[in-house]
Amino acid sequence: MSKDVIIACDFNSKADLMTFLDKFENEDRKPFLKVGMELFYAEGPAIVKEIKARGHKIFLDLKLHDIPNTVKKAMAVLSALDVDICNLHAAGTAAMMEAALEGLTRADGTRPLLIAVTQLTSTSEERMQKDLLIDRPLDEVVMHYAKNAKDAGLDGVVCSPLEAGKVKAVCGDAFLTVTPGVRFADGEVGDQVRVTTPAKARELGSDYIVVGRPITQAADPVQAYHRCIREFLGGEVE
Numbered sequence: 001m002s003k004d005v006i007i008a009c010d011f012n013s014k015a016d017l018m019t020f021l022d023k024f025e026n027e028d029r030k031p032f033l034k035v036g037m038e039l040f041y042a043e044g045p046a047i048v049k050e051i052k053a054r055g056h057k058i059f060l061d062l063k064l065h066d067i068p069n070t071v072k073k074a075m076a077v078l079s080a081l082d083v084d085i086c087n088l089h090a091a092g093t094a095a096m097m098e099a100a101l102e103g104l105t106r107a108d109g110t111r112p113l114l115i116a117v118t119q120l121t122s123t124s125e126e127r128m129q130k131d132l133l134i135d136r137p138l139d140e141v142v143m144h145y146a147k148n149a150k151d152a153g154l155d156g157v158v159c160s161p162l163e164a165g166k167v168k169a170v171c172g173d174a175f176l177t178v179t180p181g182v183r184f185a186d187g188e189v190g191d192q193v194r195v196t197t198p199a200k201a202r203e204l205g206s207d208y209i210v211v212g213r214p215i216t217q218a219a220d221p222v223q224a225y226h227r228c229i230r231e232f233l234g235g236e237v238e
């Protein structure tokens with residue numbers, strides 16, 4: 001998979017999503033889209049099939065986290081949706097991650113990519129230590145979870161772009177870093193904490209940046225998407 005910008009389609013209805021996607025109708029490249037809990041809970045699996053039929057790649061960001069048997073069975077259901085990337089919440093126990101991989105793998109041996117969240121990009125080191133009682137430096141926790149995910153056979157992790165280079169140093173260059181927490185230099189940060197710009201994310205080695213509100217809430221979403229592409233991919237636009 002090559003580097004790309006993934007648009008987080010955090011809408012609560014198909015109508016709002018379609019109004020947004022229609023703005024991209026005349027684009028040569030079909031944006032890679034992220035479907036998260038809000039849209040999936042509102043519209044169900046049908047929305048994934050509809051987006052797929054329009055030719056977009058999909059990162060289905062449902063952040064599963066449960067006992068291994070439940071995760072395995074849920075992943076088998078998601079696998080049938082034929083998305084490109086699925087995820088687990090925390091890169092937790094090896095048993096859960098291995099069960100997820102088993103559930104995702106189809107009879108013919110194919111499966112979507114599977115990644116796991118390390119620490120949410122809205123979490124600061126201080127909040128992680130105080131609220132979650134994880135008494136370690138945040139970078140160390142992210143690297144530990146990334147290593148666990150790699151050892152369990154996952155394809156990559158969700159982390160901040162600020163951590164992408166370090167994750168690659170620990171887990172290897174082929175291990176994917178999918179990175180939300182992206183803001184334009186002149187943009188609002190909102191509830192995100194570990195943020196940087198698309199250009200810096202590129203410099204730090206992110207494979208995919210996940211960008212929601214800076215595009216979806218922009219006065220001109222297509223222009224904001226092009227800005228992300230320019231800053232993140234530079235001259236490497238396919």
Ligand SMILES: O=c1ccn([C@@H]2O[C@H](COP(=O)(O)O)[C@@H](O)[C@H]2O)c(=O)[nH]1
Nearest residue numbers: 008036119120121180181210211212213
């Ligand atoms: O650690 C994480 C994991 C997932 N996300 C998701 O990415 C987008 C970011 O949206 P913005 O509007 O650009 O903040 C959103 O859908 C989150 O659920 C994340 O931000 N951090």
